[in-house]
Amino acid sequence: MDVLKERIRRDGVIKADDILKVDGFLNHQVDTVLIDAIGLEFARRFAACPINKVLTIEASGIAIGYAVGQHLGVPVVFAKKAQSINLEGDVYTTRVESFTHKRIFDVIISKKYVSPNDHVLIVDDFLANGCALDGLIAMTEEAGATIEGVGIVIEKGFQQGGRSLRERNYRLESLAIIESMDPVSGQIVYR
């Protein structure tokens, strides 16, 4: 998706060989025009799939999930990272190790909102080692729902998450795949 790749080049900040900051338009300040275009692009790529629900994970996935859900005309479920007194009851749970936050946290989805009749599109902002996605996939499959595909805004092609998903035959659509990035020159090479 060219407009996204150009925006990453313009406003992304490479903090290290493997850390890219896009908090100016994607995951702290959110450019609603760009995110809407991203939602439309995912809806276009998965238009032939009988998706009735979008699944993502808080917090950075929510705006993207919402935009996709809006264009597909379906609800969005966002997995939660901590138990709340308002979310008791039957939940699917998994443990996720965050690449960004360097810590492990519990993720939950209420059983009410993913069921065997659901055809789910899973979306997230980043795909690095794939731990968060593996957790979402595990909970969706535990629920007996069908995974129609996975939509990622920025895949770090030099980490193993994308390869692992493709090897397991999930349909993965990444709007920008970064092959390499250089914190000194600021250069980004896309696949």
Next chain:
Amino acid sequence: MDVLKERIRRDGVIKADDILKVDGFLNHQVDTVLIDAIGLEFARRFAACPINKVLTIEASGIAIGYAVGQHLGVPVVFAKKAQSINLEGDVYTTRVESFTHKRIFDVIISKKYVSPNDHVLIVDDFLANGCALDGLIAMTEEAGATIEGVGIVIEKGFQQGGRSLRERNYRLESLAIIESMDPVSGQIVYR
């Protein structure tokens, strides 16, 4: 906002005198059609204000903030609840005590994304005791930005957050104000 009030009556679950679950359409599973209508309604109510940025707090505020930002044609900034290695640098910080989670957490906004030139609309899903909103207001005012108003989806009128904001002369628009709710009968009385 009648469609919201009816939806709360239909799908909301009153867990106690002061706890209302709306995770079926607002803050776990998100009804994208309803949230879009909510975004449009806030945009209509604040149409005369020179808003150039929407501010909210992760995670439940993000879909609402995005919808409002989309209708106003402005970006959304969501305050973050924990320090990330991707968010180092100059940040505004505040401490917030969550009514829902019964705990205290740190909230941050990067100084890059709120500045004295900004005219900010602050939005959130719930207003109870107002701690989260007070934190967002404090950071916005520390940044020297102008607060054009506060938009709340569900105000618990029997807790002090709304009264406190109105007494301090903030323009507060709550789409549904609950005067009382009864966990036994399930009855909700709106203001």
